[in-house]
Structure formats: C-alpha cells, structure tokens
Amino acid sequence: MGSAAATGPSSPNERSFHEPAHEPPFWEPWSRYLRRLVLGAAYALQPQRIALLPRLWQMTLAYYLSPKNVRDHLPARPTYYTNWGLAGISDDLGVPALLHNYAQGLFPVCHIGPMKWWCPSLRAVQDPRNARVGRTVRRLIRRHSFTVTMDTDFVGVMEACAQPRPGKTPLTWITPKVMRAFYAAYRAGYAHSVEVWDRHGRLVGGLFGLAIGQVYFGESKFSRSSHASKVAVAYLHRHLAAWGYRLYDAKWMTPHLAETGFVAMPRDDFLSLLPWYTSEEGHVGRWSVDPALDPADWSKGWDVASPTPPGAAPHAA
CATH class of the missing domain: 3.40.630.70 (Leucyl/phenylalanyl-tRNA-protein transferase, C-terminal domain)
Known part of the structure; x- marks a missing residue:
C-alpha cells in the first residue's frame, strides 16, 4: 500500500476482504460488560454530571413502566436538561429512527441501560x-x-x-x-x-x-x-x-x-x-x-467563520 491518495478496492472481491457477507456478531465478554456497568455508574456520579442523575432515574423509570409500543417514541418537542442536553430515552436504533432523530439534532450516547439521546446547549x-x-x-x-x-x-x-x-x-x-x-x-x-x-x-x-x-x-x-x-x-x-x-x-x-x-x-x-x-x-x-x-x-475555499444559512452568499477567500 503506497499512495495516501489511493482509492479504495476497485473490485467486489477486494472490498469483501474487509466487509463480512453477513452482520458480524457484535458482542462483548461478560468481564467487559461488568466493567462497563461499574465504570458507567462512576461516570454518571462525576461532579459535572451528577445534577442529571434525578432526571435520569425519573426518565428511566418512566421508560420501563411505559407500554412497549410507546416507550421508544422520543418527544416531538423535547425539553433539554442541563447544558449536556439530555432529551429523552429510546432504544429504537433502527435506521429510520436513527435518521429521523439525527435530523432533529439528537444523538445517542449511553454506557448502561436504555439509550439516552442528547442535544447540548452548544454544538x-x-x-x-x-x-x-x-x-x-x-x-x-x-x-x-x-x-x-x-x-x-x-x-x-x-x-x-x-x-x-x-x-x-x-x-x-x-x-x-x-x-x-x-x-x-x-x-x-x-x-x-x-x-x-x-x-x-x-x-x-x-x-x-x-x-x-x-x-x-x-x-x-x-x-x-x-x-x-x-x-x-x-x-x-x-x-x-x-x-x-x-x-x-x-x-x-x-x-x-x-x-x-x-x-x-x-x-x-x-x-x-x-x-x-x-x-x-x-x-x-x-x-x-x-x-x-x-x-x-488544498487551500480553504471560503473565508467564513461559521456555517452560513441557506441562501446566504459565502465570501470568497
């Protein structure tokens, strides 16, 4: 493998060398799972995050008490808690839900329990x-x-x-x-x-x-x-x-x-x-x-400090 500008494999056979024909069996050993539970709990108890704990417990309890057919529906207009931006809990990670939630500004991050979705105050x-x-x-x-x-x-x-x-x-x-x-x-x-x-x-x-x-x-x-x-x-x-x-x-x-x-x-x-x-x-x-x-x-193509809204003309460098 020589050039940094080389393209990816050009034939299906070359590409399949790295891409499995079926979904890989994503899993983690029990030792790693238990370590994640312990470290995830310790992470939630950090001083800068502990203010979120009461809301997390409340949302998690409400999630498990809700009927299965509605528990994974995130609110259409979520309330964001603390600057971290906790918005809701949903274990629906299917492709349609993933695309919809990201398009709403939400993203999933979670160490233990059902998936938490976030939208921080500063992006x-x-x-x-x-x-x-x-x-x-x-x-x-x-x-x-x-x-x-x-x-x-x-x-x-x-x-x-x-x-x-x-x-x-x-x-x-x-x-x-x-x-x-x-x-x-x-x-x-x-x-x-x-x-x-x-x-x-x-x-x-x-x-x-x-x-x-x-x-x-x-x-x-x-x-x-x-x-x-x-x-x-x-x-x-x-x-x-x-x-x-x-x-x-x-x-x-x-x-x-x-x-x-x-x-x-x-x-x-x-x-x-x-x-x-x-x-x-x-x-x-x-x-x-x-x-x-x-x-x-490559030289920067535009001299703008931040993304411009649709229709705004960027300034040439």
Whole structure:
C-alpha cells in the first residue's frame, strides 16, 4: 500500500476482504460488560454530571413502566436538561429512527441501560470548507506515509474506536447495540468510515460517522500511529467540501475541537439549520477516495467563520 491518495478496492472481491457477507456478531465478554456497568455508574456520579442523575432515574423509570409500543417514541418537542442536553430515552436504533432523530439534532450516547439521546446547549460544528490541514499532516500525505480508503473496513474502524485508549478510562459508548445500529446504517448507505493503512497493510487510524443530506455527524475516531486520525480527518474534510457538504457536527464542544477549527454554535441556531441542510441532496451510498482531491494541496475555499444559512452568499477567500 503506497499512495495516501489511493482509492479504495476497485473490485467486489477486494472490498469483501474487509466487509463480512453477513452482520458480524457484535458482542462483548461478560468481564467487559461488568466493567462497563461499574465504570458507567462512576461516570454518571462525576461532579459535572451528577445534577442529571434525578432526571435520569425519573426518565428511566418512566421508560420501563411505559407500554412497549410507546416507550421508544422520543418527544416531538423535547425539553433539554442541563447544558449536556439530555432529551429523552429510546432504544429504537433502527435506521429510520436513527435518521429521523439525527435530523432533529439528537444523538445517542449511553454506557448502561436504555439509550439516552442528547442535544447540548452548544454544538461543535465546522464548515468543511474551513478545515485546517496542518503542516505535519500535509507532509505525511505528500510522503505517501499512509494509504487512505473510505467505506472499506467499517466494522474494523468501529471496533477500533471502541477499544480502550492508552492512559484513559476503559469506558466506551460504542457498545454492541450501537455497532449494530451504525452497521445497519452503513449497509443502507448513510454511515461511512475513513480508513488509514500503514505500508504493511495494517489499519492504524480512522473515523466513522453518519451523513444525512449535506450534514456529516462525526461519531468517533482512533489512531494507532502518530497523526493517522488527523490524516483521516483531512481526507474527510477535503471530500465533504468538494461534495458540497455544509456542516460537520462533532457534538459536544471541547478545547481540542476548538484548536482544530470547530466553533461553538448555540443549540437554537444549530436546530434552525438542520431542516434545510438535512433535506438537501447528499452523497448516499458507498464512498471512495477521489485521487484528484488531495488534502496536501488544498487551500480553504471560503473565508467564513461559521456555517452560513441557506441562501446566504459565502465570501470568497
């Protein structure tokens, strides 16, 4: 595997090497499940989150006491609790529900119990046309240090993202039921992955997310080699910009995201953009790397600080 600009496998046989013919048996050993229960409970008791506990208990109790045919219906106009934006509980992770809920600004994150859905008060967003590609990443791409593909090993990327990170608490929201949900969305053409391979053919970095209309909702990324995930992000941004995507949503705002060019958008502003952007024509189906879209030679196409509303004319750089 030589060029960082190489496309994904060109034949079905090559692609099937990484894509199973049937849904993989997503599962976790009992030891990992018990560890997740303990660490998930400890996570909920953190000082910055403990204010949510009474509401969480109330919503969880109401969920289990509700009839099965209505318990998984999220409220049409949810009330958002605390700045974390807890909006409701629903274990319906089918593709139609996933697409509908994301288009409403909700996303699932949960360590234990039924799935919780969130919409924080500040949303980390970026116009893909404004993406920054650092010098180190440009140099790695020009030196062909990695091969980059898209939608070639979606399962491998998800499983890698779910693995414990060195020096971090071994707790993940990417549980087997989340993997099953996003794998179904991948098979339907809405979830996508970017893979980064080293010269020995090993998967050393990548990311995955959900694309609806002209919005890309980032889920997670991983790196087993220095800057590998940054290379994946650079390729993703370059293609999203070329394909006309208007918004990259990274969920909760963090200092790291701010350093990489994301801006904090108030919830109301974010929700006002979604009906427009998610209803526009997107890039549905399998993605592949376009060799003509090289992030190493890419300059930002627009000089705008944040995503513009529909119909607004962007300023040329």
